[in-house]
Amino acid sequence: MMARPELHAAAELPGAMLLPHTATLPPVPLEHTTIAIDVVGPLATTQVTQCFRNSHTAPLDALYVFPLPAEAAVTGFRLRVGQRVIEGSLRPQAEAQASFEAAAARGADAALLARQRPNLFSLEVANLQPGELVETELNFFSQVPFDDGWFTLTMPTVVLPRYQPAAAPTGPKEGQVPLLPKDAPGHTLSMQISLDVGRKLQLETQGFPCETIEQRGRTLVRLSDPAAVPDRDALLRYRPAGEGYAAATFAYRAAGQAGATLLMLTPRALPSNAEILPRELLFVFDRSGSMAGDSIVQARNALRACLRALNPDDTFNIFPFDNVVEQLAPAPLPFTQAALDQADQFIAQIHARGGTEIAGAIGQALSQPRDPQRLRMIVFLTDGAVGNEDRVLQQLAAQLNEARVFAFGLGSAVNRFLLDRLATIGRGCAEYILNDEPIEPAVERFQRRAGMPLLRDLSVDWGGALVREALPEPLPDLYAGQPLVLLARYAATRDQATTVTIKGRTAQGSYSEQLALELPLATPDRGGAWAALPQLWARARLEALEDEARLAASEHSKHRDQAAALALEYGLLSAHTSFVAIEEAPADADGRRSDQKIVVPVHLPAGTRREAFEPEPGPLGGQHFAAMRVARSAALPKGLKSLASRSGMSAMLLGSAAADEDEGTAAMFAPSMAQADERSAAPCEPPRSAAQRREAALRFLGRTQGANGTWADDERATVLALLAFIHSGHSPTKGTFRPQVRRAATWLEQRPENPWINLALRALTGQLSPTQLSAAATTELETLGLSLNEISARQQNSGDGNGGVLGPKANPQRPDAMTIGLTACLALLV
Known part of the structure; x- marks a missing residue:
């Protein structure tokens, strides 16, 4: 993921925080995270409770950076101090930040919840008193993705430190978090999921060992270990019986407000038996340092499996990248045994090293002369651990030129936001493979879909109903097994019953399918997750505005103002709004003010190599430190910046590249990462069963x-x-x-x-x-x-x-x- 770090004295590290690598590291103030998820149909309601305790003898502040699903609609936040509950209020971001800093300076109990990136959030708690237990609680709604007959609920629990290229514009370096030293105790995790989705045919869990309990018509799934280590994504997949979710509609409307509807339709169109078009597949392979360990081995095996799934008339090329891009051959190779042998030898030499310069790899792959007789496809194999997502997405959109994009996300803590957006822009699909998960089902879906889509040029006729602002817009192409999922607002003066008509084109010709839709004037009998439909629509609209702003920088201020107003109207945490919870300072507040600040370190993501993020410990003034070389102009995230301004220290910018980074530095790092790969590839006992x-x-x-x-x-x-x-x-x-x-x-x-x-x-x-x-x-x-x-x-x-x-x-x-x-x-x- 990044070039080899070096040890520096503190005075030589402007813009970096040193974390001691000894047993005397101050205890982490975050003790435990509890996650409770309630799933009803295709909707999930999630509550995340984080427990902080100050075991020091003086007050302190704590900052914790953590992930949530990118599709989360965060709607509530509160702070609990002993028996006191302080409700959070949603405010414009700058106002929330200023209020929090003023309260912290007064010695008041205060907490600030902010969004740093679409799937990355920060929580700052001020003035934790000695021995005091403080809980923060956030709530969000989400729609559970449905694909190929399965629902997949994903809950990320750890941040993979992200690489920020030196050439990236100077600005906040969100997502750069310190790692817990090896063998140091850290915070723990418990999680329970309650499922109410009707009769199920199959249920699978991945990431954490889980136990399942059937209870009064619901299925309870919880982690087997109530004090698990949050170091990977948690996944729950379930397949409902029957065709209930193949064509389904849901609606909610509060009295006097606009209603919202969710429509799900898996088209009944059959895959084409027509002749398959020849393809040109360009595999963009991430060999950066963050991939060291299980991920790089999984990526090599996934690429080998993809090559074996090619059709006789396909051609292919491979572009491994870190901060240097290479390629297998000057031009795409035909699918022959000689080419496979050449590719196998090339793949075997790919080891993790260097920084994640994915934009350069996109540029090199898409600048190759195009074969007009073949459908060009870009296939990413990566963990997505980059800090310049906007630049990457902008470059892909600018150079795509009718190519389609597919992505394999590999590892225990993948940046799913980036890969999902790459696939959306490229009108393709993203697959995710955990380190302990077989790759073949994902490769088989890729092979089944990596041709022409099942349905193109989709349109929706709402049958005269007063439906407006349906999302997504434009409608995507659909591949085999993919549903069309629409969120829309509606308004009417009476109950409406309508027929929705979906039209499009298949390889065989035109396609049309109809679906009955009820749009009630009010839904007093519905609550819980269903009441979140308007907010889920608003979150989807916020995402669309962000996408537009990302690709149309000249109108950024207009999109920002629209997004801020929409987030405030629907009570949503966003890039422009934050939650702040403040209790007025007591009379003796002078003794409550903190002058100690701790950035909560995170667990090393499972399956990754510590060598990718920090050097081996070494003596430095009687103490061991891990620090990354950073550019002098590096700025801090808003939460980190405010905390640092009051403490005289700043966050460890894991993954920032020095301005003078070059290929030689990356090459210097390569041997240790290659050795790490070899250690992970050593023979061991056969699987147990x-x-x-x-x-x-x-x-x-x-x-x-x-x-x-x-x-x-x-x-x-x-x-x-x-x-x-x-x-x-x-x-x-x-x-x-x-x-x-x-x-x-x-x-x-x-x-x-x-x-x-x-x-x-x-x-x-x-x-x-x-x-x-x-x-x-x-x-x-x-x-x-x-x-x-x-x-x-x-x-x-x-x-x-x-x-x-x-x-x-x-x-x-x-x-x-x-x-x-x-x-x-x-x-x-x-």
Whole structure:
């Protein structure tokens, strides 16, 4: 993510705060965060309670920077001091900041909640008294995304420090937060989610171990550990039964106010069987320091899997970037085995290093001469840990030129706002893969969608209803499995019943679908999350205004004024409004004023390498410090700036690049990051369960298939791999690995008959039972004089060879026939 940091004496670090790396680090004032989420249908109501305690002998201030979902509509804030509750009020940002600073100077209890970025917030608490327990509570509403039949609720819990390029305009460096020293205790997390979504077919959790309880028609999901470490995103996926959310409408209207409606429609249009257009895929691969560890390995394997999913007429190129951009070849390569071998060797040499200069990578990829015979697609593989999102989005919009954009977000704390916006501007999709999550389902969705959209040129006819300001505008293209989701305001003097007509174009021709919509004059029987529909519409409108301002700088002041007025009208925290909670200072306030300030350090995001953000500890004046070299002109976030002005210190700007950063500095950092990758790729014990071992073996086979459909150009190994996929329920027409099965089947059907070919053809036509499929693997192992236990012990459980059964000299990037055969046998027998 950034160039190698250096140690400096404090006097040499203008604009940086030094954090001691010893056991004497002052206790963190934030003790615990409690998150309670209530889901009703497609809407979620969330309460976040943060508990601060001052264990010092004097008053202090605390500043905490934390993430929330970018789509969160924050509507409430309060401060609790002992038995006293201080309700927060929403004010224009400058007014809230001034009121907070004045209250802090008086010695009053005060807290300020501000938005630093679309998915990054700061909370400052002033004058925490010795031994005092203070709780802050914020509330927000959100719409749970629905895609491919699944709802996915994401709750981020930690900030990944973001890189700010030296060339970026001087301004606030939000998102730069100190990390907790290694093994130092930090704050903890508890979370509970209550689901009321009707009957469910399936429910999955990722990120944290969870337990599930069915209770009076609701499903409760909570973290197994009530004192978990907040160091990753928490994900809950659930798939409702039936077609209830394939076409659904919801409405809410308070008396005397404009109403709001939410419409969800998953089109019934079928994917096209027409000839697939040839594509030119340009993979923009993030190799910056923040990717070190699990993320870079996951990215390499995701790229290998994407290459195996290409079509015969596709071309591709790879652009690894940190603060230097390279590329695989001068021009896109055809999908051949020679090109795959070249790409595999190139990918194996990609290690994390340097800074996240994503704008330069976009510029280089999109400046390549375009092939008019192919549909150009830009595919990002990144954690999005950059601080200049606006510059990146502006550059993409300026250079896109009809290309489509897809993104894979990799890691435990991805900047989802950036990747979602990249995909929106590029009329594509974003996929997110946690470090411990299989990549193949996301790659399969990418392959299914990375052609022409299912529906284009959409329009909506509201049937004469008084509906206005429907969002999003313009309407997006839709890919297979994606719903059209609309939020709109409505006004009428009576109840309205209308028919909404959605029209568009598919590969087969025109498309039209209708949906009944009720728009009541008032909804007194509805409350809770439904009452948030007007605020969710307003949050979507604020997002649209920000997008317009981002891409039309000349009208920035007009958009700002509109956004500020809208946020105040609907009571929403925004870039232009903040919540402030203040209690009048008592008579003895002089002794309550703080002269100690602590910026709450955050946990190292799971799966990342500490080396990416700080150097190894070393002696410096009897104490060890971690500090980043920063540009002298670096400014501070508003919250950090106000805190620093009263304390004489400033925030540690993790990830700021010095103005004289160059390729040599990045190269100096590369060896330690490469070693970190190698440590993460070291062999270890096989996965614990048989199912995990089998799936890992299949994933290894899936990303090592040759361009011609074989494995290692070996007939026997190819048949064994095919049998392994069929044994696990995959076929040429179904399953995550159907492209691999289809390609292998095509090759085998062209081969002359022999016992192995006949075995494969019988398996493809369903003539073999699972027992007969497994028998082929048993016979193969007996021939080799090996046992299942022996090959299980060889299976890799991390790194580039994850899932493969490797011999002592095997190359995981170019596995031989023996490696393929043994891996397939394991998948068939385990």
